Amino acid sequence: MASFTFFGGKGGVGKTTVSAAFGLRCAxxxxxxxxxxxxxxxxxxxxFEQAFDDEPRPVEGYENLDAMEIDPEAEVEEHLSSIRREMAEQVSQVVVNEIDAQIEMAHNTPGAHEAALFDRLIRVMREEAEAYDRVVVDTAPTGNTLRLLSLPTFLGDWIDRLIEKREKSLDLYEMAALGGEEPHKSAADDPIVKRLRERKEKFEFAGKTLREDAEFYLVLNPDDLSVAETRRALERLGGHDLDVRGVVVNKVTPEPDPGEDGRGARYLRERCARERERIAEIEGSFPVPVVARIESRTGEVKGDVLRDVAAELAIDVGASASRAR
Ligand SMILES: Nc1ncnc2c1ncn2[C@@H]1O[C@H](COP(=O)(O)OP(=O)(O)O)[C@@H](O)[C@H]1O
Ligand SMILES: [Mg+2]
Incomplete structure (x- = not known):
């Protein structure tokens, strides 16, 4: 079973860059x-200047490294058609048509995107991950998605009560139909109960994997907004008993050379001083350490530059993510 490493954070802070750099380091x-x-x-x-899709493909030019891109739109579509298929087996076409618009609407909410993505991610955990030592996920699940992890407990009780009720009504139904012969239908085979059970097991598995085989890092930039956001995200992740290992401060302004004293150098020096204060604040008040400070590059982070960034990530790749319990 692979170890999972998640990198979370707001759009644009550098999650994709840092995830790729870390993946490269592991590879x-x-x-x-x-x-x-x-x-x-x-x-x-x-x-990587290469097209990826929903299936893992080798990254050209690198050893031991595969990549895949999950498309949220496609996942939502797939989710939608699987619900329609299942429904068509249970109820008449007339009913399907009637509630179709409502299902469609429900899938246009941001929550549906997250849920569909999470479903695909769970499949990665169950299937694709088997072939790897390490799975690096660009974008950690958000608070909304993580709430799904408390679902098994809730579903568990509910399913038990539901089965009890279904058993009773099935018994009555059969007694009426068979006139006293032993009933042979059981609620445990009921398609609805079966489906609920499957979902319960799925989220149980995801929760266990996220708690026991995954480590989390948040990426941020040294500005006030990013620091405040990250502080809140850390609270949310910590509240779910997840193993948050640290934060990566990306896009740190490089210091000018000591001899330089032009306008540009003075501007950079001022900026660096402010960023140092913020980083000190992070170090003094965050519940997790700063595991890397990555300087802003002038060009795009690709190729050799990506390797340099990978070298700056002081994250131990040797240690397995599995928690000693
Ligand atoms: N250390 C860095 N120096 C310069 N540019 C960077 C750095 N880190 C990220 N970038 C650039 O910033 C943009 C956003 O980075 P990206 O990793 O795609 O962020 P995210 O995945 O969080 O949205 C990209 O154009 C990327 O090349
Ligand atoms: Mg990204």
Whole structure:
């Protein structure tokens, strides 16, 4: 079973860049690594200048490194048609048509996107991950998605009560139909109960994997907004008993050389001083350490520059993500 490493954070802070750099580091250390992107902008494809899709493909020019991009739109579509298929088996076409518009509407909410993505991610955990030592996921699940992890407990009680009721009504139904013969139908085979059970098991599995085989990092930039956002995100993740290992401060302004004193150098020096204050604040008040400070590059982070960034990530790739319990 692979170890999972998630990189979360707001759009644009550098999640895709840092995830790719970390994936590269793991691959260079000899781990079979899968990089999973859930970014609709498909920036992993841009970064490696190669098209990726829903299936893992080798990243050209790198050893031990595969990548895949999950498309949220396609996942929502797939979700939608699977619900329609299942419904068509249970109820008449007339009913399907009547509630179709409502299902469609429900799928246009941001929550549906997250849920569909999470479903696909769970499939990665169950299936694709088998072939790898390390799975690096660009974009950690948000608070909304993580709430799904408390579903099994809730579903468990509910399913038990539901089965009890279904058993009773099935008994009555059969007694009426068979006139006293032993009933042979059981609520445990009921398609609705079966489906609920499957969902319960799925979320149980996801919760266990996220708590026991996954580590989380948040990426941020040294500005006030990003610091405040990250503080809140850390609280949410910590509240779910997840193993948050640290934060990566990306896009740190480089210091000018000591001899330089032009306007540009003075501007940079001022900026660097403010950023140092923010980083000190992070170090003093965040519940997790700063595991890397990555300087802003003038050009895009690709190729050799990506390798340099990978070298700056002081994240131990040797240690397995599995928590000693
Ligand atoms: N350290 C850096 N120096 C310069 N540019 C960077 C750095 N990190 C990220 N970028 C650039 O910033 C943009 C956003 O980065 P990206 O990794 O796609 O962010 P996210 O995935 O969080 O939206 C990209 O154009 C990327 O090349
Ligand atoms: Mg991205």
């Amino acid at each position: 260079d250390a000899g781990q079979e690594t899968l990089l999973v992107s859930t970014d609709p902008a498909h920036s992993t494809s841009d970064l």
